[in-house]
Structure formats: C-alpha cells, structure tokens
Amino acid sequence: MLISAAPAFAQSQAAPQAETLTLTNQWDKTFPKSNKVDHQKVTFKNRYGITLAADLYLPKNRGNQRLAAIAVSGPFGAVKEQASGLYAQTMAERGFVTLAFDPSYTGESGGQPRNVASPDINTEDFMAAVDYLGLNPAVNRDRIGVIGICGFGGMALNAVAVDKRVKAVVAATMYDMSRLMGKGFEDGLSLENRTKILTRLSEQRWKDAENGSPAPGAHDFYVDANGNVEIANRILPETLPENPNPVTKEFFDYYRTPRGYHKNSVASSGAFTGTSPMSFMNMPLLTYIKEISPRPILFVVGENAHSRYFSEDAYKAAAQPKEIVIVKGANHVDLYDQLDKIPFDKITDFFGKNLK
Structure with a gap:
C-alpha cells in the first residue's frame, strides 16, 4: 500500500518562528562614546534569514544629504563592541555613515547553534550589510565601502570580489582565515x-x-x-x-x-x-581577488605584525588599483585599537577619493 507522506512533510516545512534578538541599549563598548556622532542599534537579515545586529553611527549636523557609507566587521572572534565599532565610530566622526555588525551566530546577532564561523555565511554578512545601507535614507547607495579587520579582512575582500555595489575596500591587519586553517x-x-x-x-x-x-x-x-x-x-x-x-x-x-x-x-x-x-580548509577566500579591480583596495598592516605576510601576499595577488600601508612600529593587535597607530587619516583620504 502506498501511503502519502505529504501531511508529515507539510508539517515539517511549517514556517519557522521569527527570531527575536535581545539587544543592549546601554553603551557597552570597549571605547568611549563620541559626542560627534549619533548612534543607534539596528537589525537586518542576510539571505539565509539570519538576523544580524549592528551599531549604526551617523555624523551629527549631517542635514538631509545622503552620505557615503562604510560597513565594518572583524576581527575574527570579536564583536561590534570592540575594534569594528571603534573603526565605525571614528569614520562617522569623519563624515561617513558607518555600520559595525556582529557576524551571524555571534554577539547579538542571531543564528543557531551559537559561535559558528563560515567563509560563505560571513562573506554574505558583508553583502547583507550593504543591502541595509543601500536602503537607509541617510546613505547614497552609489557610495558604499567596506572595512574588514583581521580575519574579516579576508571575508571583506571575498565579498567585494562578487558584490559590485561596493566601490572601495580596506583590509586592516588582515588574516586570510582559509589559508591559515x-x-x-x-x-x-x-x-x-x-x-x-x-x-x-x-x-x-x-x-x-x-x-x-x-x-x-x-x-x-x-x-x-x-x-x-x-x-x-x-x-x-x-x-x-x-x-x-x-x-x-x-x-x-x-x-x-x-x-x-x-x-x-x-x-x-x-x-x-x-x-x-x-x-x-576547503574553501579559499581570495580565489577571485583580482576581480575586485577596477575598484581600489587599501591594505593596512603593522610593520611588526606576525600576520604581515597575509597582507603582502594578497596585495601581490590583487590587480590595480591597490595600495599597501605598512605602519611603522605596529604589531598585529595594535591596529585593533591604538589610535596613535591606526592610520585613520589615510583611510579617510582613501574613502574620500573613492566614494565620490
């Protein structure tokens, strides 16, 4: 006798419950809050349906103009309350709308089980951040850039290679996690x-x-x-x-x-x-790095960083236009939070020229 499995299948395909995130509204960053920017918590979904949590930073006195915007994430294993938030807030002080987000499965973002890392999903997270910025009324969607820090430098480059909406990318103190593992x-x-x-x-x-x-x-x-x-x-x-x-x-x-x-x-x-x-280990992140061209890449790495070879080799593999800045006396982690070593003037100039 043939027994239909349709009812059981239909039951198994029932719509999942909406994901509910608990977001902290109090200031809980590892860096001081700036009085030069407005800050708010936001959420958005990636194409896998995972809800991402982010901090949106906007320059004060911005008026009604649509500004250039930058999506920021990293380092690998960090959250938006750490280095990515510092980068985002600092770049917002310099006139950009910025979005520092927690990757899928980590921090305040959704996804089960917790603390999963994935070259594909974490690459998608950057593209979902670009989706969000492009729909934000404060942003000129033709002027969007990306900053990836440490292990998310590799993910950022991977995302920009395929996402042609992004006009410029900075990889700071980069790790290529697929090469490392x-x-x-x-x-x-x-x-x-x-x-x-x-x-x-x-x-x-x-x-x-x-x-x-x-x-x-x-x-x-x-x-x-x-x-x-x-x-x-x-x-x-x-x-x-x-x-x-x-x-x-x-x-x-x-x-x-x-x-x-x-x-x-x-x-x-x-x-x-x-x-x-x-x-x-099975999915090299920088396979298509040449396809970022003709959009520009800026690599920033410490002179004494143990990870320096990742940036130098990625720079060699990339097509023009590209630039690498070696920060004198800096190690890998210095470029997470040391304001006297992170070359924000150079990063600001880079995005100012390339997000016109």
Missing part, C-alpha cells in the same frame, strides 16, 4: 598533518550529531610527536602561562584584559564550534 601559519602544515586534522574533525561530526550539539574548539591545531591531533576547547586560555607564545600573549593582552575584553566576544570568552574550520 588550510595550510597552517606561514603555510607550515604538511599534507599528512592536514589529513590527520580533517580526519579528527570529520569524526567529531559524528560525536556532535550523537550529542545533538557541537563541541567547542579553536582554529589552531597541534599534531604531537605521536601523530595525535590536539584541539583546544577555547580560543585563548583563561590565564596566560609562563613564557607564553608571543602571538598568544599579543591576543591575550587585547581580548582577555580590560583593554579589549567583551563578554559577547568569542575570543574573549570561549571558542567557535569545533568543526567550523572544515569549511575554511
């Missing part, structure tokens, strides 16, 4: 160890499916002398060990101290889902 720091991951890592992550998917929820994990992997894969259960340690790795200390000094700590930040408080790296 797929090839290791300075491309030091062997094929043998890459295979071991992917085998370990693949097996973790069965455990997650059995448990009904994903286990946490960092995006750094270690293969010990016996060939065993070690995956940390958080991005940064609770406390800094004696004689720490200099890069770990650099990030710890930002995310885990009052300088940059925020409870919503994955890097400050925990970890991404442990299997998130699989998609990054």
